[in-house]
Amino acid sequence: MAAPAAAGLPTPTIDHSDVQGTILRGYRVDFARHFILTIDNAAATGQLIQALVSGSNGLPKVTTAQRPPTKPACFLNLSFTCPGLAAMGVSATDLLSFDGSFQLGATNLKVANNVGDVGSSAPANWVGGLNNGGQVHMLLSVWVTDSLDVLESVSAQLRAAFTGAVTELSTQDATALPDNMVHFGYRDSIAQPNIIGAPATKQPSDDQPAVLTGEFLLGYANESGGTYSVTPAQLSTNSSYAAFRILEQDVAGFEALLESYSTKAGMSSEMLAAKICGRWRNGNPLELAPTTQGPVLPTSELNNFNYVTGQAPTDDTLGLKCPVGSHIRRNNPRDEAVVGTDSTHHRIVRRAMPYGPPYDPRLPDAGATRGLVGYFINASVQNQFEFLSSQWNLVSSFVKSATGPGGSNDGNAVFNISGQDVFLGVNDPASSSFTLPGLGKNGTANTTLTGFGRTVTTRGGVYVFFPSISGLTYLAGLPQA
Ligand code: HEM
Secondary structure, eight states: OOOBSSTTOOOOOOOGGGSBHHHHOOOOOSEEEEEEEEESOHHHHHHHHHHHHHTOTTOOOOOBSSOOSSOOSEEEEEEEOHHHHHHHTOOHHHHTTSOHHHHHOTTSHHHHHHHTOOGGGSGGGOSTTTTOGGGOOEEEEEEESSOHHHHHHHHHHHHHHHTTTEEEEEEEEEEOOGGGBOTTSOBOOOOOOOBTTOOOOSSOOOSSOBBOGGGTSTTSBOTTSSBOOOSSGGGTTTOEEEEEEEEEEOHHHHHHHHHHHHHHHTSOHHHHHHHHHSBOTTSOBTTTSSSOOOSOOOGGGTTOOOSOOSSTTTOOTTOSSSOTTSHHHHHOOTTSOBSSSOGGGSOOEEEEEEESOOOOTTSGGGGSOOEEEEEEEESOTTTTHHHIIIIITTOSTTBOOOOOTTOGGGOOGGGGOOSOOTTTSOOOTTTOEEEEOOSSGGGTTOEEEEOOOOSEEEEEEEEEEEOOHHHHHHHHHGGGO
């Protein structure tokens, strides 16, 4: 059973029926469609929002975090950008109380440069109208369990209801691949934060420390001893933020990278894939399966590991099993010693799904675009999504000096990481680098791979605010107020 990270704080009682569902629970669906909308008429949009909150006029109801007795065919959530809240009538003074980066928006060049949205990933190149952040007001996302017919009929109902209220700039669709795979061939959606007060899940709980509610919902204590909140109060408690991202994956490029670097790395391309991610493609973590992929571990074990045990042979301070610079270790260093606050201050909920056809070099659509689209959810865009994107993914100096049980002759963690994340870094062949740690003083036995480029390109980004259900009702009534 997971223990609260900050001992002594009582578990808050959350009214799950007041929280938008995607924040606190995964829907486990086959299809998603994200509508990117501009508000044309605030009063009519208010009526649309209210109809979605109540599920009237034949429209699907906004899904809450309260788990229904049976799985519905369709889930729906609604979020707003800063210009969108302004269009609904939230005052400029109140908007100043919102997350600073949310106020600026993802297309702001300072924000974009900070998170690595530069070059081909720059906002000017974004698709579906996302290049013009000012016109993106509202994101309406529909997830359906398994039927494309349901997706199309719900979309038709919604489109009819959009008339006179909002303009559809574009839609971004997603389709699950078998076994929760993502396009580079890895199983995903294994590690998610255990949020204190979240609805119970059928999945067995892992042994990772639970994270305070305030890291994901406004109005509750967070890991820094404070509470994220906004004004007016109606928009605060039970609301959240997210970074919506469209991340295009160059699968052929990634496969070529594995192929061409495996000899230099002295390992199979499959093992190199595992070293880059921190998990084998079947999801087994390198910490628990260090030498061969092996059969898929039971779900209850897949996330039960740490990096620093202090005892040979399980200790991996030096990253000999799971490289210090691997994707999962950069994005959640767990108990590894890092500069500044620890990983519980920078957790995110990932609700992204693949888009585009499965990659098969023999098929004619091998050259189609494909990637990952969805939400990275947190109560602070700046401290969570942006921190991960701009710090732990783009620098390697966040690792603190640390030796393993064998002492300094075996090496030190600070020498065992270089460059940027292989998936998310702004990797330029002239400067890119990925370290495979070896046993030896000051990194002398390390193998460092250099000269590779980006295999993930940002095709769209939006910072959004998910109001609570009562917050949606408040927003709906603002134009009349
Ligand atoms: C196309 C882009 C991406 C790919 C292919 C990718 C792939 C993966 C894979 C295969 C895993 C392991 C499965 C798991 O532990 O659940 C993972 C974990 C993770 N990723 Fe990503 N990811 C991408 C983008 C991102 C972004 C944008 C972020 C945040 C800025 C992120 C943060 C994380 C985190 C926090 C974990 C879990 C780490 C842990 O708790 O151990 N990923 N990702």
